[in-house]
Amino acid sequence: MPDNELLQGLITELRRGALTLAALSCLSKPRYGYSLLQSLDEKRIRIEANTLYPLLRRLETQGLLISDWDTTESRPRKYYALSESGRELYAELKKEWRNMGREMERLFEEETE
Amino acid sequence: MNDLVERYIYDVTRRLPEAERDEVRRELKANIADMLPENPREQDIINVLTSLGTPSKMAEQYRQKQSYLISPAIFDYYISVLKPVVIVVALICGVVALTSDILQFGQTVDAAMVISNFTQGMIDGAIQAVFLVTLGFVIAERSGAYKSKAWTVDRLPKLPNSSGVAIPRVGTIVGMVLTMFFTGIIITMITRNEPMMIFALGREIIYPFTNEALIRCIPYIFATGCMSLAVGGVKLYYARWSMPVCAVNLAYNVVWVSIAVYILQWPDLLSPEFLEFAQRTFTADADILSHISDGGAGLFLSIFLIVIAVIDSAAGIWNTFKGARAKNNA
Numbered sequence A: 001m002p003d004n005e006l007l008q009g010l011i012t013e014l015r016r017g018a019l020t021l022a023a024l025s026c027l028s029k030p031r032y033g034y035s036l037l038q039s040l041d042e043k044r045i046r047i048e049a050n051t052l053y054p055l056l057r058r059l060e061t062q063g064l065l066i067s068d069w070d071t072t073e074s075r076p077r078k079y080y081a082l083s084e085s086g087r088e089l090y091a092e093l094k095k096e097w098r099n100m101g102r103e104m105e106r107l108f109e110e111e112t113e
Numbered sequence B: 001m002n003d004l005v006e007r008y009i010y011d012v013t014r015r016l017p018e019a020e021r022d023e024v025r026r027e028l029k030a031n032i033a034d035m036l037p038e039n040p041r042e043q044d045i046i047n048v049l050t051s052l053g054t055p056s057k058m059a060e061q062y063r064q065k066q067s068y069l070i071s072p073a074i075f076d077y078y079i080s081v082l083k084p085v086v087i088v089v090a091l092i093c094g095v096v097a098l099t100s101d102i103l104q105f106g107q108t109v110d111a112a113m114v115i116s117n118f119t120q121g122m123i124d125g126a127i128q129a130v131f132l133v134t135l136g137f138v139i140a141e142r143s144g145a146y147k148s149k150a151w152t153v154d155r156l157p158k159l160p161n162s163s164g165v166a167i168p169r170v171g172t173i174v175g176m177v178l179t180m181f182f183t184g185i186i187i188t189m190i191t192r193n194e195p196m197m198i199f200a201l202g203r204e205i206i207y208p209f210t211n212e213a214l215i216r217c218i219p220y221i222f223a224t225g226c227m228s229l230a231v232g233g234v235k236l237y238y239a240r241w242s243m244p245v246c247a248v249n250l251a252y253n254v255v256w257v258s259i260a261v262y263i264l265q266w267p268d269l270l271s272p273e274f275l276e277f278a279q280r281t282f283t284a285d286a287d288i289l290s291h292i293s294d295g296g297a298g299l300f301l302s303i304f305l306i307v308i309a310v311i312d313s314a315a316g317i318w319n320t321f322k323g324a325r326a327k328n329n330a
Helices: A004-025 A032-043 A049-061 A084-112 B004-011 B020-037 B043-052 B055-062 B072-102 B111-142 B169-191 B210-237 B242-267 B272-282 B287-294 B296-329
Strands: A065-070 A077-082 B200-201 B203-208
Touching: A004 A032, A004 A065, A004 A084, A004 B287, A032 B020, A032 B072, A049 A065, A049 A077, A049 B020, A049 B055, A077 B020, A084 B203, B004 B020, B004 B043, B004 B055, B004 B072, B043 B200, B043 B272, B072 B111, B072 B169, B169 B210, B210 B242, B242 B296
Parallel strands: none
Antiparallel strands: A065 A077, B200 B203
16 A cells, blocks of 8 residues: 555655646746636646746746736736747757656666566 | 735735735735635635645745755754754853852852852853854855865765774863863962962851962972873874773873872861861861861872772773774674
């Protein structure tokens, strides 16, 4: 019987890196925080609000995203989108993710030989 | 209860640096508003805020760096420095506090005063030591002293001599500092003709030792102090009981006990007024104490000191051979 708490912890570790990639993948067009959250939720990516919102802010500080306040609607909303360097970085990360996937698959196959 | 959202946002932003607060506040307000229906009921608000998790966790996510006072990387090192320093400083401060008060003219010495002075000194010393060590590490780390430079094999420490019974460094250092302290104090007091160990009993003030004798003691006290420091140095250097350490320890014990016994034999050590006082007070009582008046006190004390020296030497010999046996069995 695997220790559930231990398993959950390891799964969180596993997914942590993927969350940045998941967020970036939705930001080719400007999105605001909550809509991004809903979007990821629809695609069954488990991410919590208190992880996503600070993550967006951090990615902006790192230069991957640009933000803009839309004050035209009844409620002001902050929109995030990929910056130029953000686009390039996202492409690199995607490639790396696919490489990792292939590497891991290879490892799993070898292990069953 | 209408201000739950405001209070939540406040609880998050107050944990963030001032520059960030405004922007985070605006963002969170917009995000939370999006998560709520048009005219939210109180229960809706409670649900949404609960789903956001504790404000401190949210704030932690917003903070760019982890906030430690002393980072995990050097924490072990910090503790390993903190422990011996605090112990040494606490003990020394305790002794200094105690003796500084005793040396005041007319201060009575009783158990309560000893304990309270010593404890006070220890606590003060310990608190200061902890503060200063911590401050030192905090400054050193933030100024980049511990940024990982490229590591090379030259930086590997030498193996400790793993055989033999260890001599605790802390004890040795404390002993050395106390030796310096007391030797200094006693010699200073003698040369300044300050009263040594006054017995203030009601009306009488009696100086137990003659001044001439005390002055002649000075070179012996000084020499013994220096030898004690040298022995301490040897113990620190070797750090474990071994033949050379044992021999030095034994030799030192022989020397200091011989000096002490010799001094105790001086006929003019005890002052006449003290002898007379002793005669008056103790002859009426037990036989042993009456010996003080006829110089037997010297003998009594000598035996006591010899026993101490023998025990200490024996302990050293025991530790040395215990280590040797363990080495042979290894």
